[in-house]
Amino acid sequence: SHPDTSLSDHVTPKRAYPTSLTTFEKKRCTLTVTNMLGSHKQASKDIAAYQDRYGLFIEGLLACFSSVKGVVGVVLGDHVHTSFNTVKRCASHEKCAVQGAVSLCAALEEVGIAVSTGVASGVAFCGSLGCSELMSVATIGSCAVAASALQEVASTRGGHRVVCSGNVYSELSFSFTMRIILGR
Numbered sequence: 001s002h003p004d005t006s007l008s009d010h011v012t013p014k015r016a017y018p019t020s021l022t023t024f025e026k027k028r029c030t031l032t033v034t035n036m037l038g039s040h041k042q043a044s045k046d047i048a049a050y051q052d053r054y055g056l057f058i059e060g061l062l063a064c065f066s067s068v069k070g071v072v073g074v075v076l077g078d079h080v081h082t083s084f085n086t087v088k089r090c091a092s093h094e095k096c097a098v099q100g101a102v103s104l105c106a107a108l109e110e111v112g113i114a115v116s117t118g119v120a121s122g123v124a125f126c127g128s129l130g131c132s133e134l135m136s137v138a139t140i141g142s143c144a145v146a147a148s149a150l151q152e153v154a155s156t157r158g159g160h161r162v163v164c165s166g167n168v169y170s171e172l173s174f175s176f177t178m179r180i181i182l183g184r
Helices: 039-045 047-066 093-109 142-156 166-172
Strands: 023-036 071-076 079-084 115-130 135-140 162-164
Touching: 023 047, 023 093, 023 135, 023 142, 039 047, 047 071, 047 079, 047 093, 071 135, 079 093, 079 135, 093 115, 093 162, 093 166, 115 142, 115 166, 135 142, 142 162, 162 166
Parallel strands: 115 162
Antiparallel strands: 023 079, 023 115, 071 079, 115 135
């Protein structure tokens, strides 16, 4: 090696780094956090059966939420975040989110898969994060934290598979049969 040459003289990048396309705006939106219940226990017993159930879970989730203008943003194993009125405009985002969550629960119940979903709305920073080669939808705000906490409540309450925040309830109590649950 010659002491007067640097590493950059020998390294040629294969391609340039993609340009960032990150765009965020502050606006009112609704978020759902959905979890497939019992998946960890099943995966440890029979991985092939778990993979089949997981495939049905993801297919059902995409079908039910996409049909009501939901955008799947984050998939962390059996934990999925979906947003409404973020990158796709949706005037009745609270109703669409609950409608998608209820449809998902019903569809997956038919094939023996239980899910729990938390639904919360509020003002958040939302938009696309990434570059032209890899884009993701992100939502940052207290409603994201609330949706996750409500999903936890839904998973611990037998029979309550969809739990909504108070502001979602006030928007939708006339559209769905709902029951108020206070505390944990």
